[in-house]
Amino acid sequence: MIERSDFPATSAVNKNYELSITELFKILINYKFFIIAFVALITFPGSYYVSNLPNVYQSTVIMSYSSDSSSKLLSVKSLFDTTLGEPYKVRQSLILLTTYGFLVSFIQEQNFKRKLFPDRFDQDKNQWLDKYKGEPSDIEAYELLFSMINWNMKSESRSNLVYLTIEWKDPKKMTYVSDLANDLVIELNNKMMNKKYRDTKIEIESLKEKLLESSVISINNDILDLIKIKTTGLIIHNSKGSFMFNILDPAIAPKNSLSKKVPMYTFILFLLSLVFSIFLTVIFNHIRSYRQDYN
Numbered sequence: 001m002i003e004r005s006d007f008p009a010t011s012a013v014n015k016n017y018e019l020s021i022t023e024l025f026k027i028l029i030n031y032k033f034f035i036i037a038f039v040a041l042i043t044f045p046g047s048y049y050v051s052n053l054p055n056v057y058q059s060t061v062i063m064s065y066s067s068d069s070s071s072k073l074l075s076v077k078s079l080f081d082t083t084l085g086e087p088y089k090v091r092q093s094l095i096l097l098t099t100y101g102f103l104v105s106f107i108q109e110q111n112f113k114r115k116l117f118p119d120r121f122d123q124d125k126n127q128w129l130d131k132y133k134g135e136p137s138d139i140e141a142y143e144l145l146f147s148m149i150n151w152n153m154k155s156e157s158r159s160n161l162v163y164l165t166i167e168w169k170d171p172k173k174m175t176y177v178s179d180l181a182n183d184l185v186i187e188l189n190n191k192m193m194n195k196k197y198r199d200t201k202i203e204i205e206s207l208k209e210k211l212l213e214s215s216v217i218s219i220n221n222d223i224l225d226l227i228k229i230k231t232t233g234l235i236i237h238n239s240k241g242s243f244m245f246n247i248l249d250p251a252i253a254p255k256n257s258l259s260k261k262v263p264m265y266t267f268i269l270f271l272l273s274l275v276f277s278i279f280l281t282v283i284f285n286h287i288r289s290y291r292q293d294y295n
């Protein structure tokens with residue numbers, strides 16, 4: 001019969017297993033070839049992969065969206081149904097920025113296909129190359145432009161910021177990156193403003209009809225107040241300045257691509273692989289010691 005005492009006290013082994021600096025150093029010496037091989041296997045292929053990635057240039061425009069502190073924006077805000085919070089409406093606008101209808105309209109108005117597909121257009125002959133089946137479709141242009149756009153919204157106690165980033169791979173036309181970012185914000189402001197202008201005019205006409213139908217003085221006064229507020233909003237529509245977004249820091253042409261950070265990425269890979277290899281060696285050594293005690 002096997003007694004319980006025949007087995008090693010595993011809990012005692014685990015509990016008393018403490019690793020000093022000297023013991024750690026000995027472990028690293030014993031497993032030095034494994035550590036070197038592991039680090040090299042992770043670092044060199046990773047560095048090679050990163051160095052062969054296509055150059056990507058980024059340009060970011062920083063914006064703020066309307067707050068309640070501005071009387072002008074308060075009046076404009078009265079144009080809308082305020083049952084939803086301001087951040088929610090901003091997110092709706094940013095989602096509009098990436099929709100098919102908005103981007104295709106922007107591409108057509110700005111004649112932007114030539115910039116999106118420079119290799120498929122002959123500048124000298126001013127025509128699309130036949131080997132690429134002529135002019136790219138609207139869907140191709142949309143998918144490419146959509147993949148280039150990235151926005152990030154940050155809500156803070158004193159500032160509501162939106163970061164719109166555009167990525168571009170052609171180093172010869174880096175100015176397109178900054179121009180595209182700034183133009184998209186301007187176009188989005190115009191689209192939102194024109195839409196709300198049309199909607200507000202319809203709402204005013206509807207309120208005027210209700211005013212004629214109602215005979216209750218209190219209700220008529222409320223309707224007149226609403227008409228006044230919305231008419232004021234229409235006047236503000238013709239004023240200068242941004243509507244939904246105010247550009248705080250316009251995008252500028254990038255100087256360096258993201259792939260130029262190869263040394264930084266290589267160092268990160270080296271550091272992570274080194275730490276992980278040391279962790280593995282400690283685990284292996286602990287398992288080995290446990291088996292020796294067990295036997």
